[in-house]
Amino acid sequence: MNAPASTSAFDPAAWFASRGWTPFPFQQATWQSIIAGDSGLLHASTGSGKTWAIWLAALARFGAKKIEPSPLKRTRMSAPKLTVIWITPMRALAADTAKALAEPIESAQLDWTLSLRTGDTSSSERAAQERRLPTALITTPESLTLMLSKATQQDALAGARMVVVDEWHELIGNKRGVQLQLALARLRKLNPALQIWGLSATLGNIDLARDVLLAGAPGRVVQGDIGKPLLIDTLLPPRLERFPWAGHLGIAMLPQVIDAIEDAGTTLVFLNTRSQAELWYQALLNARPDWAGLIAVHHGSLDREVRDWVEASLKAGTLKAVVCTSSLDLGVDFVPVERVLQIGSPKGVARALQRAGRSGHQPGRTSRLTMVPTHSMELVEAAAARHAIATGHLETRLPPNKPLDVLVQHLVTIALGTGFTPPELLAEVRTAWSYQALTAEEWEWALGFVRQGGSALTAYPEYRRVEPDEAGIWRVPDAALARRHRSNIGTIVSDASMVVQYMGGARLGTVEEGFIARLAPGDAFLFGGRMLELIRVHEMTALVRLAKKSKGAVPRWQGGRMSFSTELADAMVEQLELAAAGEFAGPEMQAVAPLLQVQQDWSAIPTRNTLLAEVWHSREGNHLFLYPFAGRHVHLGLASLLGWRVGQHQPATFSIAVNDYGFELLTSADVDWPALLTPELLSDEHLLEDVLHSLNAGELAQRRFREIARISGLVFQGHPGSGGGKSARQLQASSSLFYEVFRKHDPSNLLLTQAQTEVLRQELETTRLQDSLQRMQGQALNIQRVQRPTPLGFPLLIERFRESMSSEKLADRIARLVATLERAASGEADPSIDAHAAVMFMAPDMPKKQARSGGRRARPKRVFGHTRG
Amino acid sequence: MPVTLETRLLNAHAISTHIAGEAVWLLPQKALFWPAQRMLLVADVHFGKAAAYRALGQPVPHGTTQANLARLDEMLAVLAEDVDTLVFLGDFLHAKSSRHPEVLGALETWRARWPALRLVLVRGNHDVRAGDPPQNLRVTVVSEPWIVGPLGLCHEPDVALPGGIYGLCGHVHPAVTLRGGARERMRLACFWMGEHGGILPAFGEFTGSWTMPAHARARVWVVGGGRVFAVGG
Numbered sequence A: 001m002n003a004p005a006s007t008s009a010f011d012p013a014a015w016f017a018s019r020g021w022t023p024f025p026f027q028q029a030t031w032q033s034i035i036a037g038d039s040g041l042l043h044a045s046t047g048s049g050k051t052w053a054i055w056l057a058a059l060a061r062f063g064a065k066k067i068e069p070s071p072l073k074r075t076r077m078s079a080p081k082l083t084v085i086w087i088t089p090m091r092a093l094a095a096d097t098a099k100a101l102a103e104p105i106e107s108a109q110l111d112w113t114l115s116l117r118t119g120d121t122s123s124s125e126r127a128a129q130e131r132r133l134p135t136a137l138i139t140t141p142e143s144l145t146l147m148l149s150k151a152t153q154q155d156a157l158a159g160a161r162m163v164v165v166d167e168w169h170e171l172i173g174n175k176r177g178v179q180l181q182l183a184l185a186r187l188r189k190l191n192p193a194l195q196i197w198g199l200s201a202t203l204g205n206i207d208l209a210r211d212v213l214l215a216g217a218p219g220r221v222v223q224g225d226i227g228k229p230l231l232i233d234t235l236l237p238p239r240l241e242r243f244p245w246a247g248h249l250g251i252a253m254l255p256q257v258i259d260a261i262e263d264a265g266t267t268l269v270f271l272n273t274r275s276q277a278e279l280w281y282q283a284l285l286n287a288r289p290d291w292a293g294l295i296a297v298h299h300g301s302l303d304r305e306v307r308d309w310v311e312a313s314l315k316a317g318t319l320k321a322v323v324c325t326s327s328l329d330l331g332v333d334f335v336p337v338e339r340v341l342q343i344g345s346p347k348g349v350a351r352a353l354q355r356a357g358r359s360g361h362q363p364g365r366t367s368r369l370t371m372v373p374t375h376s377m378e379l380v381e382a383a384a385a386r387h388a389i390a391t392g393h394l395e396t397r398l399p400p401n402k403p404l405d406v407l408v409q410h411l412v413t414i415a416l417g418t419g420f421t422p423p424e425l426l427a428e429v430r431t432a433w434s435y436q437a438l439t440a441e442e443w444e445w446a447l448g449f450v451r452q453g454g455s456a457l458t459a460y461p462e463y464r465r466v467e468p469d470e471a472g473i474w475r476v477p478d479a480a481l482a483r484r485h486r487s488n489i490g491t492i493v494s495d496a497s498m499v500v501q502y503m504g505g506a507r508l509g510t511v512e513e514g515f516i517a518r519l520a521p522g523d524a525f526l527f528g529g530r531m532l533e534l535i536r537v538h539e540m541t542a543l544v545r546l547a548k549k550s551k552g553a554v555p556r557w558q559g560g561r562m563s564f565s566t567e568l569a570d571a572m573v574e575q576l577e578l579a580a581a582g583e584f585a586g587p588e589m590q591a592v593a594p595l596l597q598v599q600q601d602w603s604a605i606p607t608r609n610t611l612l613a614e615v616w617h618s619r620e621g622n623h624l625f626l627y628p629f630a631g632r633h634v635h636l637g638l639a640s641l642l643g644w645r646v647g648q649h650q651p652a653t654f655s656i657a658v659n660d661y662g663f664e665l666l667t668s669a670d671v672d673w674p675a676l677l678t679p680e681l682l683s684d685e686h687l688l689e690d691v692l693h694s695l696n697a698g699e700l701a702q703r704r705f706r707e708i709a710r711i712s713g714l715v716f717q718g719h720p721g722s723g724g725g726k727s728a729r730q731l732q733a734s735s736s737l738f739y740e741v742f743r744k745h746d747p748s749n750l751l752l753t754q755a756q757t758e759v760l761r762q763e764l765e766t767t768r769l770q771d772s773l774q775r776m777q778g779q780a781l782n783i784q785r786v787q788r789p790t791p792l793g794f795p796l797l798i799e800r801f802r803e804s805m806s807s808e809k810l811a812d813r814i815a816r817l818v819a820t821l822e823r824a825a826s827g828e829a830d831p832s833i834d835a836h837a838a839v840m841f842m843a844p845d846m847p848k849k850q851a852r853s854g855g856r857r858a859r860p861k862r863v864f865g866h867t868r869g
Numbered sequence B: 001m002p003v004t005l006e007t008r009l010l011n012a013h014a015i016s017t018h019i020a021g022e023a024v025w026l027l028p029q030k031a032l033f034w035p036a037q038r039m040l041l042v043a044d045v046h047f048g049k050a051a052a053y054r055a056l057g058q059p060v061p062h063g064t065t066q067a068n069l070a071r072l073d074e075m076l077a078v079l080a081e082d083v084d085t086l087v088f089l090g091d092f093l094h095a096k097s098s099r100h101p102e103v104l105g106a107l108e109t110w111r112a113r114w115p116a117l118r119l120v121l122v123r124g125n126h127d128v129r130a131g132d133p134p135q136n137l138r139v140t141v142v143s144e145p146w147i148v149g150p151l152g153l154c155h156e157p158d159v160a161l162p163g164g165i166y167g168l169c170g171h172v173h174p175a176v177t178l179r180g181g182a183r184e185r186m187r188l189a190c191f192w193m194g195e196h197g198g199i200l201p202a203f204g205e206f207t208g209s210w211t212m213p214a215h216a217r218a219r220v221w222v223v224g225g226g227r228v229f230a231v232g233g
Helices: A012-018 A025-035 A050-061 A091-107 A123-131 A141-148 A151-157 A175-190 A206-213 A251-263 A274-287 A304-316 A349-356 A377-391 A404-416 A422-430 A440-452 A479-487 A513-517 A566-580 A586-602 A632-649 A687-696 A700-711 A725-730 A735-745 A750-763 A766-777 A810-825 B005-011 B049-055 B064-079 B101-113 B125-130
Strands: A040-043 A084-087 A114-117 A136-139 A162-165 A195-200 A220-223 A230-234 A266-270 A295-298 A321-324 A337-343 A367-372 A497-502 A507-512 A524-527 A530-538 A541-546 A610-618 A621-626 A653-658 A663-667 A780-785 A803-806 B015-019 B022-027 B031-034 B039-042 B085-088 B118-122 B139-142 B146-148 B151-153 B166-169 B174-179 B185-193 B197-199 B219-224 B227-231
Touching: A012 A025, A012 A050, A012 A091, A025 A040, A025 A050, A025 A220, A040 A050, A040 A206, A050 A091, A050 A162, A050 A195, A084 A141, A091 A114, A091 A136, A091 A304, A114 A123, A114 A141, A136 A141, A141 A151, A141 A175, A141 A404, A151 A175, A162 A175, A175 A206, A175 A404, A175 A422, A195 A206, A206 A220, A230 A349, A230 A377, A230 A586, A251 A266, A251 A274, A251 A337, A251 A367, A274 A295, A274 A321, A274 A524, A295 A304, A304 A507, A337 A349, A349 A367, A349 A377, A349 A566, A367 A377, A377 A566, A377 A586, A404 A422, A404 A440, A404 A479, A422 A440, A507 A513, A507 A524, A566 A586, A621 A632, A632 A653, A632 A663, A632 A687, A632 A766, A632 A803, A687 A766, A735 B064, A810 B174, A810 B185, A810 B219, A810 B227, B005 B064, B015 B219, B015 B227, B031 B064, B039 B064, B049 B064, B064 B101, B174 B219
Parallel strands: A040 A195, A040 A220, A084 A136, A084 A162, A114 A136, A162 A195, A230 A367, A266 A321, A266 A337, A295 A321, A337 A367, A497 A541, A610 A780, B039 B085, B085 B118, B118 B139, B151 B166, B166 B197
Antiparallel strands: A497 A507, A524 A530, A530 A541, A610 A621, A621 A663, A653 A663, A653 A803, B015 B022, B022 B031, B031 B039, B146 B151, B174 B185, B185 B197, B185 B219, B219 B227
């Protein structure tokens, strides 16, 4: 259909001119393309005007008209029907997007209506939308899927003529993106002429990103890079010898960070985790009490209202600095931001670039990113990142391959909506890029799973989520199951969380239930930049007041630790290789030179052609440090693989520590590492088989199962503050319990297989693992027996988060542990074990993990009249 | 030559100890055998827990009830001549919806195999909601504490007991973490015997566990790999 050429129709160029703006060439190109009816992907960094490129063209293409004269208000009922669906990955962005999209509608007095549909949308607004949707709807992948679970809403969605997916680079590589692919497949089926546009920041594989979004249909890629000037530098520690070799916090750099904040108008201080953001905010405030009210903290667990306030103050320019996490990676521009500080590794080249782009938004200004190393080796990383950005080596992001948990959820969603017939839905699902290669067997299994909980042989007769009716349409017969499914739609998995709320006052945000469970009333903890005292826990709410103490616990939020990218790794090895040759280019490398000299003297510096192995015997046991520089995920896979292969000759239990540079295998068994490090040990033959074996000997697959169990509806995720209801609480069982019971009684269940596959693909990145092994085979092995941990080894040595892998028989392993403990208790041998701390239970400084099953079993307050010790 | 009870227990990898002056055996099947009273005690079986999940639309594999019963059979095969009473320290059935024909059928069949055995349930928190076991299982139900000799048999650990009585309970599903050299850690279900009372590990297949806080004056035995190991104390 062509755009109506009426005189009152909206004209993007004229609107730009009316504001005194000149469009960039990429904006004009996008306008033409959309008005001509194309689909495509616009590739541009934030703050470059990409929203105008898409939105103004949509208004023109679909005939938004000026209401003349306009004393009458636009009403929902008189406005054009739903035409554009605008998808944003974060709820938090929706309101800002709405404000931006409303601007031309209001200033040009257009006849379109616009509203939001997210998890935050009020029930009255939702009810109004159920009567009639706005002309343009702003929503998230989850809310869109939720709408598909209602038959009435699907009819309205069928009228949509264009879908815009904002920040597509944030979605393409994960299951949320897959969920969106499935929703788009449905919308395309409802309207085959649907136009789809994506907005994406810089990616190494932009053409694939377009193909995934458009499901292979032809479409344009518009390059929107406007070449904004970029300045990247690093804060250097004043004296290297005082600068830590390892550690995650980097507080040693506090004075320089304060100076940097002082220098700029407004600064965003990025941290890689929420806990670190809390700690840094507190440290800044302690050092500069006069900054109270001028600096703020922002992360995803803070309450919406708290974050809104921070964002509004940022925009208004009333804040000096905001300490934040990836929660501020996306979204509208904060014009006052002049400088971005990245504390710790940016982990990827594209991420560093993205964060840099959050500063310098006024025309003619420069984006400025300053990296703040938290330990010495991060100086090398900073040099590497700067070099990689300069040479344009950016990361690629690949879509997940047919995750069955997301498919299972989708089947229930569609059954709840219109219902489905299997052949028709299979054809539709296969149009989604991630499910192109879905086999008939996998499809049958997914149908079997939603119908009877598994394949026919292990049918669970009591269980029936979805069933065909008399007409052969698959539907959800049980209203309670329907409600539960709707409240559980989504692919973001988090631990059960608790609302943190002032006694009789405002909500502050959420923390994981497990963290609160370890606190007693009266204990203090740091949250939202305040020291809070726990008063008591009521249902799923932790009631708090401001604490008088100044010290307290810091909540940790789980969530995958990011691996650094191949691109950054390669750039780093390049820098090291130059250093090994005595060449130290740039301020960072010059600063770190003395430490690299220590590494060289005590051991060696890894290069592209050598694989460095360090062997050390301590009172803890035998250590092997290996440095493939392949990122923490691959290292975990490599370490498990090596541990398992060694265990085939000699049963042993290994403690594994990994970081982005390498890994450590530690065992109390008597292993002779130099003799064991043969080419066969590093061979890529039988790789998959061996890795699968090593998975069963470790705990990785079990942890991955947690996410799969939740997405497929196996484990019910309670909602903070909702109270959950009795039946919801009865369903709270830990996924590890499910994992065990499935492994024992239904080992062929495909969700278990998926857990393994996902561990292989996501956690261990087997393709990268294979590449790494092949590269390692081409490298000369350089084995160094060291007298003490080296600068490269030390960070691994002190890493507290460890995996374990055992090839010993369970009974043998317990017997050995018990014997060691007895010897330690009687003062014999093994001085590494502190008899008092280790004989029983956990030492107080170790993080306690507590598996729960019932949720109703109270922790024992006393055992027969005696208080706990 | 008849094999002595002690030999049979040792062959079954049981460990002997004393609580409240009474000689008892801890079995790797997570049960406690009290020869003087000819009693076998288990806690937190949670029969029909998987069925309760299935009733709420959660697919949990079949086989947990059979596995629980098989473990009871395994012990009774060794101790049939020496046990008159099997005591459940609470949480016999998991929920109302655990009273599923399949679960109850399996329990009846199992009961028929051991017709002479006296079954006693010390009622626990789950039993209050799930209801007492069906009549045909012939289970005597008592409230906590059930005083037998010097022991007070309970479900929950904070029951007030008369002076000089040592409590024995379930409910907690105790576990401990062992730490060794080379940063090794292992979390295992355990028997936990304090000064004034002790806790049995959860017997049920589909049950979780709770890590016990450190307590200097408790004796602990961990269970794993078909063995019981005394730790510390």
